[in-house]
Amino acid sequence: MQAKISPDRIGAVILAGGRGARMGGVDKGLQVFRGQPLFAHALARLRNQTSGTPGLIAINANRNIAQYAEHGLPVWPDTLQDYAGPLAGFLAAFDHCTQTQNKPDYLLTVPCDSPLFPLDLLERLAGALADGQADIAMASAPEVQEDGSIRVRAQPVFCLMRTRLRDSLQEFIAAGGRKIDTWTGQQRQVLVAFDRPQDDPRAFLNTNTLSELQQLEQE
Secondary structure, eight states: OOOOOGGGGGEEEEESSOOOGTTSOOOGGEEEEEEHHHHHHHHHHHOOTTTOSSEEEEEESOHHHHHHHHHSSBBOOOSSSSSSOOOOOHHHHHHHHHHSSSOOOOOEETTOOOTTTTHHHHHHHHHHHHHOOOOOOEEEEEEETTTTTEEEEEEEEEEEEEEGGHHHHHHHHHOOOHHHHHHHHTEEEEEOOSSSSSSSSTTTOOOOOOOHHHHHHHH
């Protein structure tokens, strides 16, 4: 077993830079869930991780930047134009992590629209990354298929990555790449299944529409 990764060496970014197209173009991270904006739930869960709070937490956002900044966290807009997707948020976070005074060795990414993600997310991803001597640890979780069967599916926006992958991602994007799993598949990665009996089956639900958000609030 490899040495434990200290949370002080980890930077975390909440991905809130999308168009929110399926929500009618609203800023998804600012939509209210249980009395607070969605991104605030992600922030609270990052601060309460079982392995400790990441040494740096920031928000990737491209709109309403002043409103996000009111919470006292750095706000990192995409450096790419026209809402280029989650990988643009990854790249912006990599860039900032390599420029900060205390440069994190690792980057944890979480989306703003999954307000119930596990409190042991970082602990389990970090353990798998260290034990597997990998560059990326990605969460996976059971999902019910249309035929009623259950399949464990990768959750590409829930990743713990070594920040040294920044140049690889820059080259991939410069060549026109946009799909997370295509890029991560080129790296040494491990999948971490969140399918233990005690794991919340709703942990990785993402609320793409306002109706999905309302339904989750009523559960």
